[in-house]
Amino acid sequence: MESTLRELRAEGESVMKPKCTVAGGVEDAYGEDRATEEQLVTPWTVSVASGYSLLRDPRFNKGLAFTEKERDAHYIRGLLPPACITQELQEKKLMNNIRQYQLPLQRYMAMMELEERNERLFYKLLIDNVEELLPIVYTPTVGEACQKYGSIFRRPQGLFISLKEKGKILEVLKNWPEKSIQVIVVTDGERILGLGDLGCQGMGIPVGKLALYTALGGIRPSSCLPITIDVGTNNEKLLEDEFYIGLRQKRATGQEYAELLHEFMTAVKQNYGEKVLIQFEDFANHNAFVLLAKYGTTHLVFNDDIQGTASVVLAGLVAALKLVGGTLADQTFLFLGAGEAGTGIAELIALQMSKESKAPLEETRKKIWLVDSKGLIVSSRKESLQHFKKPWAHEHEPVGTLLDAVKSIKPTALIGSSGVGKTFTKEVIEAMASFNEKPIILALSNPTSQSECTAAEAYNWSKGQAIFASGSPFDPVEYNGKTFVPGQANNAYIFPGFGLGLVISGAIRVHDDMLLSASEALAKQVTLENFDKGLIYPPFSNIRTISAHIAANVAAKAYDLGLATRLPRPQNLVKYAESCMYTPVYRSYR
Ligand SMILES: NC(=O)C1=CN([C@@H]2O[C@H](COP(=O)(O)OP(=O)(O)OC[C@H]3O[C@@H](n4cnc5c(N)ncnc54)[C@H](OP(=O)(O)O)[C@@H]3O)[C@@H](O)[C@H]2O)C=CC1
Numbered sequence: 001m002e003s004t005l006r007e008l009r010a011e012g013e014s015v016m017k018p019k020c021t022v023a024g025g026v027e028d029a030y031g032e033d034r035a036t037e038e039q040l041v042t043p044w045t046v047s048v049a050s051g052y053s054l055l056r057d058p059r060f061n062k063g064l065a066f067t068e069k070e071r072d073a074h075y076i077r078g079l080l081p082p083a084c085i086t087q088e089l090q091e092k093k094l095m096n097n098i099r100q101y102q103l104p105l106q107r108y109m110a111m112m113e114l115e116e117r118n119e120r121l122f123y124k125l126l127i128d129n130v131e132e133l134l135p136i137v138y139t140p141t142v143g144e145a146c147q148k149y150g151s152i153f154r155r156p157q158g159l160f161i162s163l164k165e166k167g168k169i170l171e172v173l174k175n176w177p178e179k180s181i182q183v184i185v186v187t188d189g190e191r192i193l194g195l196g197d198l199g200c201q202g203m204g205i206p207v208g209k210l211a212l213y214t215a216l217g218g219i220r221p222s223s224c225l226p227i228t229i230d231v232g233t234n235n236e237k238l239l240e241d242e243f244y245i246g247l248r249q250k251r252a253t254g255q256e257y258a259e260l261l262h263e264f265m266t267a268v269k270q271n272y273g274e275k276v277l278i279q280f281e282d283f284a285n286h287n288a289f290v291l292l293a294k295y296g297t298t299h300l301v302f303n304d305d306i307q308g309t310a311s312v313v314l315a316g317l318v319a320a321l322k323l324v325g326g327t328l329a330d331q332t333f334l335f336l337g338a339g340e341a342g343t344g345i346a347e348l349i350a351l352q353m354s355k356e357s358k359a360p361l362e363e364t365r366k367k368i369w370l371v372d373s374k375g376l377i378v379s380s381r382k383e384s385l386q387h388f389k390k391p392w393a394h395e396h397e398p399v400g401t402l403l404d405a406v407k408s409i410k411p412t413a414l415i416g417s418s419g420v421g422k423t424f425t426k427e428v429i430e431a432m433a434s435f436n437e438k439p440i441i442l443a444l445s446n447p448t449s450q451s452e453c454t455a456a457e458a459y460n461w462s463k464g465q466a467i468f469a470s471g472s473p474f475d476p477v478e479y480n481g482k483t484f485v486p487g488q489a490n491n492a493y494i495f496p497g498f499g500l501g502l503v504i505s506g507a508i509r510v511h512d513d514m515l516l517s518a519s520e521a522l523a524k525q526v527t528l529e530n531f532d533k534g535l536i537y538p539p540f541s542n543i544r545t546i547s548a549h550i551a552a553n554v555a556a557k558a559y560d561l562g563l564a565t566r567l568p569r570p571q572n573l574v575k576y577a578e579s580c581m582y583t584p585v586y587r588s589y590r
């Protein structure tokens with residue numbers, strides 16, 4: 001495996017000749033990844049880390065895996081017990097320890113402590129045990145961690161930029177120890193998963209997303225920067241909580257909010273340049289669409305909830321066609337939830353249909369219906385609708401409930417993006433199964449408590465007919481002697497590879513066609529074996545290969561559109577993407 005990686009790295013470099021920066025586009029400021037495993041690496045921070053400070057530096061600490069020679073050379077003899085062990089044995093021990101914790105939150109805290117202590121070991125665990133650990137560092141457990149973030153907070157894992165820092169945001173960015181940042185995930189904490197406004201405690205989300213950028217997409221940890229913008233919170237419980245870590249005030253809105261965000265966006269570009277990717281995450285929809293439209297033409301921005309979710313769901317739907325038959329245009333879609341996720345997905349489906357059938361967008365949109373908290377979105381409601389809902393206000397008499405909408409529209413696919421759990425009732429699923437041989441049912445809302453239905457409910461109520469996937473994971477379900485394996489329809493399949501594709505091509509803007517390219521690459525990774533189990537997504541255990549394919553497709557599109565700045569274009573983008581990916585194996589220190 002390692003020799004293959006070395007070969008790929010070498011190939012990646014040769015593809016880039018005469019001159020590239022380092023082994024690929026994922027910046028390797030310290031030369032660790034460019035070095036082969038046999039070559040020696042200097043573990044330098046500002047000065048060369050050694051002795052006690054080397055053990056305390058999570059980027060270079062190897063714990064008991066320091067060799068005898070390294071213990072002498074770096075003044076750590078006696079600071080460690082005598083045993084020297086391998087990274088594999090360390091991994092085994094830590095997995096044993098983590099499995100002994102009963103509560104997911106304890107496992108989350110153990111993982112965060114490991115990240116603070118030994119970064120490479122943290123990523124080794126996460127990469128090698130991705131299916132087991134994803135639900136810990138990501139949804140659903142990260143949701144609980146955010147709710148309790150004030151109580152479990154130990155050390156800052158990202159930058160906090162609050163209203164107090166107004167006028168000084170550039171200085172605050174300079175306080176962050178890493179200078180060479182490639183991906184920022186930023187939230188203002190107003191819509192954390194389906195859990196609502198968690199204010200400053202939303203920090204768990206950018207931290208978790210960026211851990212996935214590294215583990216799933218191979219972006220170097222030192223190039224990732226989690227940021228939480230704190231403009232207050234309207235969550236009364238948090239405002240009264242003595243352990244709350246954020247500003248104790250109601251949310252700033254309007255001009256005050258816009259000015260802070262503008263200062264932030266300007267400072268990021270000034271400090272890190274044109275090619276830093278800014279991923280907006282878990283903003284409320286009244287800000288999310290505005291920010292994306294405003295900064296989409298001046299910055300490299302991507303809204304994961306609107307765009308990443310759209311790309312992953314489109315991939316699942318395209319894959320599902322292999323099971324249900326027909327084309328995308330043969331389907332009728334009904335959404336519960338018409339916010340960022342719902343309308344973002346709807347728009348990308350309509351775009352793909354339009355490209356396939358050459359029909360105008362206005363026509364393809366008519367195959368897609370959405371229900372919000374007031375019922376089916378129809379033309380008679382148009383005047384009072386938020387701007388992002390207006391394209392979906394089709395001619396139809398008003399319908400108040402989801403069940404009535406299902407009975408009237410008769411969708412082939414039902415997609416939950418409401419953030420409200422238990423909304424796909426038995427009657428709704430039974431109705432879907434009554435007029436579809438294989439109804440597609442996606443319960444996208446996170447975390448598990450907000451899922452529109454469980455996997456067991458989808459399979460039982462549809463009598464095993466449903467093609468089901470959900471935002472947070474569910475275990476396989478036995479129905480009538482058959483095992484059904486639910487897939488996870490989560491943007492985690494897309495954003496790590498998507499970001500890698502932007503980084504390795506040096507893209508300067510995100511284009512909708514790149515979302516379609518990412519989606520196409522993901523759908524192609526679903527194998528016959530996956531389909532046989534009823535899966536419409538490949539397993540996460542294969543995610544780094546999947547991410548390399550997504551990255552390659554996205555980069556190819558960036559080159560085709562003239563949005564890539566890293567030249568010349570590598571001949572084999574998949575191999576190049578793989579050669580750029582961070583790996584967590586320990587390096588030998590001179
Ligand atoms: N699986 C994945 O990868 C992703 C999942 N999500 C999940 O999707 C959910 C929604 O996120 P997002 O779109 O950003 O949120 P938004 O707040 O933007 O949208 C929520 C939508 O749901 C509607 N809604 C709320 N309650 C009900 C109800 N009882 N009945 C019908 N409609 C209702 C709202 O209606 P109204 O407009 O009338 O208020 C709104 O249209 C979250 O749980 C989030 O975790 C999000 C992104 C990715």
Ligand SMILES: CC(=O)C(=O)O
Nearest residue numbers: 193282305446490491
């Ligand atoms: C997955 C995700 O981004 C969300 O639930 O918001």
Ligand SMILES: [Mg+2]
Nearest residue numbers: 281282304305
């Ligand atoms: Mg999100």
